[in-house]
Amino acid sequence: MSQSPDTRRLYLDYAATCPMRLEVWRAMEAELEFSFNPASAHTLGRQAHRQLEIARGRVADLLSCDRASVYFTGGGTQSDNLAILGFSRAHDGQKPRVFVSQIEHKACTEAGARAESEGASLGIIPVDETGTIDLARLERELARDPDRPTLVSVMWANNEIGTVQPIDDVVALAHTHGAVVHTDAVQALGKVPVDLTRTPVDLLSATAHKLGGPVGIGILVCRPAVRLEPLSYGGGQERSMWPGTQNPVGATGFAAALDFAVTHQESEAERWRALRDHLESRVLADVPGARIHGRGAPSRLPHLVSVGIPACDSAAVLVSLDFEGIAVSGGSACGSDSGIGSSVVDALGGDIEAPYATVRFSFGHDTSRDDVDRAAEALARIAKRVLALAV
Numbered sequence: 522m523s524q525s526p527d528t529r530r531l532y533l534d535y536a537a538t539c540p541m542r543l544e545v546w547r548a549m550e551a552e553l554e555f556s557f558n559p560a561s562a563h564t565l566g567r568q569a570h571r572q573l574e575i576a577r578g579r580v581a582d583l584l585s586c587d588r589a590s591v592y593f594t595g596g597g598t599q600s601d602n603l604a605i606l607g608f609s610r611a612h613d614g615q616k617p618r619v620f621v622s623q624i625e626h627k628a629c630t631e632a633g634a635r636a637e638s639e640g641a642s643l644g645i646i647p648v649d650e651t652g653t654i655d656l657a658r659l660e661r662e663l664a665r666d667p668d669r670p671t672l673v674s675v676m677w678a679n680n681e682i683g684t685v686q687p688i689d690d691v692v693a694l695a696h697t698h699g700a701v702v703h704t705d706a707v708q709a710l711g712k713v714p715v716d717l718t719r720t721p722v723d724l725l726s727a728t729a730h731k732l733g734g735p736v737g738i739g740i741l742v743c744r745p746a747v748r749l750e751p752l753s754y755g756g757g758q759e760r761s762m763w764p765g766t767q768n769p770v771g772a773t774g775f776a777a778a779l780d781f782a783v784t785h786q787e788s789e790a791e792r793w794r795a796l797r798d799h800l801e802s803r804v805l806a807d808v809p810g811a812r813i814h815g816r817g818a819p820s821r822l823p824h825l826v827s828v829g830i831p832a833c834d835s836a837a838v839l840v841s842l843d844f845e846g847i848a849v850s851g852g853s854a855c856g857s858d859s860g861i862g863s864s865v866v867d868a869l870g871g872d873i874e875a876p877y878a879t880v881r882f883s884f885g886h887d888t889s890r891d892d893v894d895r896a897a898e899a900l901a902r903i904a905k906r907v908l909a910l911a912v
């Protein structure tokens with residue numbers, strides 16, 4: 522007799538968004554009385570302004586940077602765009618160069634492409650089979666034309682396969698060649714230690730909703746020596762870098778979420794790592810032909826597992842998992858020429874042919890070993906069914 526699947530909801534898509542944490546919700550609720558315009562001169566406006574500045578100071582302390590370097594934006598995409606396009610436009614007429622890694626988020630690759638269309642030169646730095654950037658290639662490129670204003674944009678950690686980049690080495694290399702470094706730390710914060718005194722990047726993007734904070738608020742950390750041209754113009758808020766009425770309640774949510782994520786980072790990472798390793802060994806044992814993307818990289822995110830299944834249709838696997846109540850993501854739906862479905866998996870090279878299913882599992886504070894076992898069992902069962910249908 523066939524067993525009916527367990528359809529209880531199981532959320533394993535924290536890298537897409539982390540549902541708002543109760544602590545963050547409460548912190549924001551307490552600040553709702555400050556929902557006034559921080560630019561207003563009256564008492565209520567000044568209170569809202571104070572709230573915003575308290576949040577800014579808290580964020581700066583948690584990242585170990587100067588509070589004047591923290592700019593609130595509308596999220597990760599906007600911070601990435603501001604860093605890359607803002608840099609290239611600020612150096613318009615000086616032949617700026619922008620280097621991005623081959624596996625950046627589209628918020629960076631598309632901003633790089635836009636900068637190129639406006640006259641900057643764009644260089645794409647390849648990665649190896651684990652998704653780790655080719656530092657020797659970066660060094661050769663940087664040495665080539667040393668006098669041009671140069672931005673190197675390398676994500677701290679990849680959103681699809683979890684590879685953590687050797688960001689300290691990228692900074693050291695780029696600074697030796699006089700280049701400015703931007704890092705998209707959207708997926709790294711709260712998962713690996715991020716301390717800007719130890720890792721002196723010039724620009725850093727982050728977003729609240731990956732940390733258990735609200736959607737629609739992010740930060741760009743920008744060191745004072747870096748020249749950026751704003752992308753929009755208005756009333757001069759955020760020292761003209763991100764003009765428009767500011768969002769003190771959102772900023773409070775960002776700070777509360779970051780505080781929680783950073784405070785629990787070490788203990789959560791240890792717990793997640795055990796879950797990740799358990800899931801990976803079950804998948805490798807039970808799913809025919811499965812591979813784990815990024816495995817073997819010197820450093821990986823502790824809470825993310827990206828599985829590749831050859832000869833299997835991605836949509837069929839994802840829909841079947843969803844039907845059983847398990848929410849996960851595939852690779853990025855965008856930008857692959859090979860039909861594999863993920864330009865990041867494509868960039869890893871190897872003998873991969875379409876169809877090829879990519880399934881990303883990512884854990885959060887409430888993910889348990891039972892959840893991981895349930896996901897592993899479901900994936901093995903579904904993959905076998907989809908493979909059998911394909912024959």
Ligand SMILES: Cc1ncc(COP(=O)(O)O)c(C=O)c1O
Nearest residue numbers: 596597598626628680705707728
């Ligand atoms: C690495 C990375 N950068 C940027 C973004 C975009 O952030 P936001 O959703 O806040 O625009 C994401 C979100 O998926 C991401 O994973």
